[in-house]
Amino acid sequence: MKKFALAGNPNCGKTTLFNNLTGSTAHVGNWPGVTVDKREGVYKKCAELVSIVDLPGIYSLSPYTPEEVIARNYISDDKPDCVINIVDATNLERNLYLTTQVLEMDVPMVIALNMMDAVEKNGDKIDARELEKRLGVPVVKISALRSQGLSELMDKAYNESKKQRFGITVLEESNIAHLIADVKTALTGEDVSNPLFHAVKLVEGDEIEVDMHKEVLGVVEAFKKTFKDDIFGTDFEALIADARYKYISEHFAPVFERKTKEKFKMTKSDKADRVLTHKIWGIPIFILILFAIFHLTFSEDFLFLGSIFGLPSLVDLGMADPITEEPLTYGAKWLSVVYNGGVMSPGVMINNLWNDIMVGELFGWIQGLVEQSNMSDWAVGLINNGIIDGVGSVLSFLPPILVLFLFFSILEDSGYMARIAFILDRMFRRFGLSGRAFMPMIMGFGCSVPAMINTRTLADEKERTATVRVIPFFSCGAKLPILTAIAGAMVVAFGAGNADLITFAMYILGIVVAILSVLFMRSTTLKGETPPFIMELPAYHAPQFKNLMLHLWDKTKHFIKKAFTVILASTIVIWLLTHFSFSWKLLEDEQVNESIIANIATLLQPLFTPLGFGSQLGEYGWVFVVAAIAGLIAKENVIGTFATLAVCLSAVGGLDFGSLVLDAADGVDAVRAMITATGITGPALIAFIAFNMTTIPCFAAVGTAKGELQNKKRFNFTLLFWLVSSYIVGAAVYTIGSWWWTCFIWIAVLAGIVTFVVLRNKKLAKKEALL
Amino acid sequence: MTSLLCASLGAGEIVLIIACSALVLGVIVAAIVRRIKGKPSCDCGECCGLCEHCNASKKNK
Amino acid sequence: MEKTLDLFTVGESGIVKSVAGEGKIKRRLFDMGITNGAEILLRKKAPLGDPLEVTVRGYELTLRKTEAACVNMNVQAETATVAKENGK
Structure with missing residues (x-):
């Protein structure tokens, strides 16, 4: 099998070409540095199968960043049969700079002039034949986006791969x-x-x-x-x-x-930039966009119509039970999908449709079937309360994860993400990072793993380490259920607050902790100069529908696969651990306090007393410990664990959950059951969220961090850092939330640390100056 | 207090036990195999294309 | 007139005369097309006055003032269109 490598500048359309050639669904974005590792696919339409390797985008073959080294080593050491050099025709000069370097290698080579459609649309022209003559290698005009010229390109590349070419230099x-x-x-x-x-x-x-x-x-x-x-x-x-x-x-x-002789012409992109990166309005617009995304995804009062016009809720209309707020008729249930005292935002509508109508009904039906079968009680319990409630509560969070992810994909595809880096660089520099570090961080809101891999676009080793460490603080999609379920339960249980607001505030808390940690690390263990920020700003373009759908489909597939493998297995294990004692006796639900898990977690429980979910919670307090530990496997497990445990606790005498347990597959109800059982306070619940958000991330993210840091000591230190920071953050949230005056103590301690670090650095600087 | 052995084991229960243990074992074995191969378990979410672990496992297929 | 790129006002353009600076930054500036004779237009400044956005070799590049300070320029006349767009 022949091997062709795709090489070119960042953001020149390599990955789009790769997807079109191989039918793969690799991640495509519109900002430099999306592909950070090489990957392969197969092209089937040549005389023989061709393996296509997509290399990271590079401007030069110098060893400036790790990704440049990957590409350079691949071409020089792995000896592909042909290099397809993709050249962005709208930006010919800079793209050809890399070409002149690849030309020097003894490897067959074809130039793909990409984005020819954009060039022609501007009325400009490129004489490809002339360029071919001057370069001495074949040049093919293509448009990767519209799949034009691809077979000609591959035919030429295939022909070239049979010849030998010796390097030439300009x-x-x-x-x-x-x-x-x-x-x-x-x-x-x-x-x-x-x-x-x-x-x-x-x-x-x-x-x-x-x-x-x-x-x-x-x-x-x-x-x-x-x-x-x-x-x-x-x-x-x-x-x-x-x-x-x-x-x-x-x-x-x-x-x-060029059609116009004007050297610096205003393009549509420039016009968009006049607003989006405006001197005064740039930052407010950015915050507004972020807020709009969260509002569209989570708000149950879209555009605040309900509050503004004082619209009646379903209970007011007599269509729902005044106590449980459950809709009374089937029609009312459908209405509740789109309206309940306020119009639901699109994200919530999709969520309701999925949970109340699709998953809710389906799972309820299955559970009914199981109950009617003549299986023994423990088997019914395992299926209904262990497996279905556990997996169901995780699956119920698919809609918000997808909707949020869709919005971030649009930001990325459109090219706005790179502008955010531009706007925020000044601020990031204060923390000792470059604006580029913002990209992996915001990717962290989707999933920490690709975000950590993306830190390879950062040239500075210390900046990379600091960024990898704080990425988990940017609450990922899997942590979203923890936020929404607990926030929702708090609002219902304590009758105060606003779930959107709590969720939003927790995201902000994560960001603040990240900033503080970076500041701290950059002035102590990871000192170093602020890395340079020299970055291309790609032209804006409308996101591709196909591209977005591919992203979403990938994400959905992955999530469902995970729900039915790792998460399902963990729920089964947790069910087993809650239903067996150390003497391997099968326990009834009400004996849950004798279970293996309760015993282990009770031992650890006192550790969490400063965080509000330790000893003070009494005999059922261990549930929070179990949930936090289960979260180390996958963060979705936290709420899944609550759902499984809710049923056990409901069987214990003296605890009355009312209607809650019937619907434990709903994460909010599961958390409410926990609140009833343990009497946990609001501040402790928030501390629990904060702890889970900032502690050691899931297995996968830990594995990635290990791979990316490439230094055992640094990795172990990172684990310790996550543990310590989450413990401190949780304790701070709990104590300040419970006794507001403790904030003075925390501020004093913080001030003490800052003074110490500043003084120490001054002393060190003096010492260095003397040397 | 019923011990597992005393619980009645009908066909449904046996299938359930086998399916559950197969799943749990499967997940554990898969994780161990990945570890032996030197690949940490992959959970790259949306971006399989970005993930060297995914691609490595695809290649092996 | 000669001055470094960081001292440019929005809409001003010039020709690169020389590039100073230490290894990595200089290397990066070269790779991005900032070499002697390249024409650069300062297009805008970020909301907090830094980094800068410039047009060089037909594309948009952003860099910080500290990095722009490495680029010595020969100033040209202000490019009329951009000045107009910026409401001057």
């Missing part, structure tokens, strides 16, 4: 051409592959090369002593970069024929 005309030739000869003598490429890099003084080929370094050094350029002196790096761009503007740029 530096022939520069005054160091003979030096490069000398080094190349020396390297050829050493039997190095791609001698021309390595020779150029060596002359540039590229760190990786210098390490690899110490033997010929002498030639370069000797030459450098005798050479002096009028402009650059002996700065070979500058000289070579300059020579490349000069060659490009002289020889390649003329094939591009």
